[in-house]
Amino acid sequence: MPSLSSKSARLQASPIRKLAPHARAAEARGIKVHYLNIGQPDMPTPPQMLAELRGLPLNRIAYAPSEGLPEAREAWSAFFASWGIRFAPDEILVTTGASEAITFVLAVVAGGGGEVLVFEPCYTNYLSFAAQADVTMVPVTLRVEDAYHFGSEERLRAAIGPRTKGILLCNPSNPTGTVYTEQELDAVARVAVEADLFVICDEVYREFVFDGGAVRSFTRYGDLANRIIVVDSVSKRFNACGVRIGCMATSNREVLDVALRFCQARLSVATAEQRMVIPMLREGRSYSEHLCGEYQGRRDAVYDGLSRLEGVTPHRSEGSFYTMTRLPIDSCERFAVWMLRDFEWQGETVCLAPGEGFYVTRGLGVDEVRIAFMYDAATLERAMTVLAHAVAAYPARRELAAASR
Template identity: 40%
Template sequence: MPSISQKGLSMPESPIRKLVPYAEAAKERGIGVIHLNIGQPDIKTPKIALDAVKNIDLEVLAYSRTEGSEVYRQKIAKYYAKNDIEVNASQIIVTTGGSEALAFAISSIADIGDEIIIPEPFYANYNGFATAAGVKVVPVVSHIENNFALPPIEEFEKLISPRTRAILICNPGNPTGYLYSREEIKKLADIVKKHDLFLVADEVYREFTYDGMEHYSVLKEAGLEEHAILIDSVSKRYSMCGARIGYLVSKNKEVIKTALKFAQARLSPPTYAQIASEAALDTPQSYFDAVKVEYVSRRDLLIAELIKIDGIKVAKPQGAFYCIVELPIKNADTFAQWLLESFNVNGETVMVAPAGGFYATEGLGVNQIRIAYVLEKEDLKKAVYILGEALKAYKD
């Protein structure tokens, strides 16, 4: 039998999706499954975006330009300008989701065996993108006890080696909801300039910051023109996960030139999705204001219900719509599978994402889960109740 590649064997499973077969089996048995595992908002997609596709009159559904349509990229640049980020269309590559933008960025700046420093826990697919590119993730540990704050800069410097190519952050963070302050971005800027590294910032949740806190983009920081790479997406901002449209943005001409070659290999981003995404840029601010109010309300209810459960720790998110919860158990993977296979309350159970897959350090996060609070408040309240009852019944 022909053998599978070592790279393929090394690819990590998604902690968000690997339990899907167990969830589907539970549903086939008649068990209702409340999904806390995946960041698929139930917020309605802006009608203006859906109507743009519905009403478009095309005779040929053609390729777009490799870097995305000129008109769309010009409108994206205007969106950034509204957020005090000065870029032009030539500094933007439209990608098939933020995932492709990340893959292009890593492949453009790092060779096989190179290293990228990432504060952990981090978006689980960073492990997958790095493995696919043959790049090593070097983690900097942050802790639930201090709400996953940025580790001291000295911790980053200890890890920098001749193979280090970049520091990668998610701001606000998935899975922690942590929001980097202006001062923290400036500290990171200083270190990448000092050591001549790239600073890659995944900013797909920038619209969702809470408690009066503001998002500070890496592209606002003076002196980072050759160092900063921004990753963005329409998925969460407009509740358009299925559109699969993202952006890679950089003022570094060589980064854009190189990423464009990777983009040419996949031809072009999807045309219909660009039409919808371009229209979505005209979504009024009132849409985002209402969404933020809803997410704050959901977060506050979720935290209030979780802290009623004995023995758990929970970090309070400052942005995005996730939180990490530490449970009084030994192994969250085993617990999450048990929830789907063996437990229910009145015919319902919950599906969570074990948090071990959001770490690169072996053994960390094994008793933690990530919860996405993208459901109606009554569903969240019910889900936490089921989780509490499950912890009472569960035997390690």
């Protein structure tokens, strides 16, 4: 048999999805599983969007233009403007989710052997996007003790090498919920100019900032406009992950020209779905503001639950709809499997995303987990109680393992 490519070996199984067979088996045994592992919003897709889809006068679903339908690009431009961000429609390319946008952007700025700095823990699919684009992700490691902030720009400078082409900044962050401070964004901006780098801004959670904090889009650095490439999506802010509509936006004409060639090669983005998101892009600001309040209440439920756990380092997420936390457990992956296979409390258990898959650096994150806020606050409280019982009952807790060594 011919062997597969070296690129194939770089693609990891999603740490978020790989526990699914164990979860299904638990459900088949009649156990209620609280899914804290996946960022799939539980709330309904806005009725305006569904009504728009039903009302579309479509008798022939043709390819859309590769750059996106003109009215969809205008709607994205209006959406950005509602948050004070200026991108003209012709500075926006509609993509199949932010996922496609990130893959294209990585290929455009660093494809074929370049490097991009990323804060780890990071959105796990970045690693697969980078593998597809033949880009090396160079991590700047953040620690729960620092609330997953990087503080000094020296950390960034130290990671830059001759092949570094950009910094990928996910703000607010999946998986940590970090909202980078003004000083940190200034530091990224300074280093980008100093080292002549692009800044790829993944802002799919832009408006989910808790505790009245300011929404800090990196586009505020107007004098860096030619370096800034924003990727965005309707998935999370409009509870519409399956619609698969996102975009990339930049004022850099060269980047747009090359990215358009990638868009042309994949022909187009789904025509009806581009149309259905237009009303929400035009009027959806208040909708996502409301969601932000809801997620803050959920964050509080998770944080309070984690704070009550003995030996846990809880982290108060500042935005997005995730938190990362360290548990007093030797291997959170083994713990997550054990919870699904061997544990239940009052007929319930919890499915977590083990931390390791969110790190570029092998061996980090083994005692961390990511928790997504995809249930109402009362259900999350209950899930935290189930988790507390699991941590107490787990036979291989860290201190027990240490004592037996």
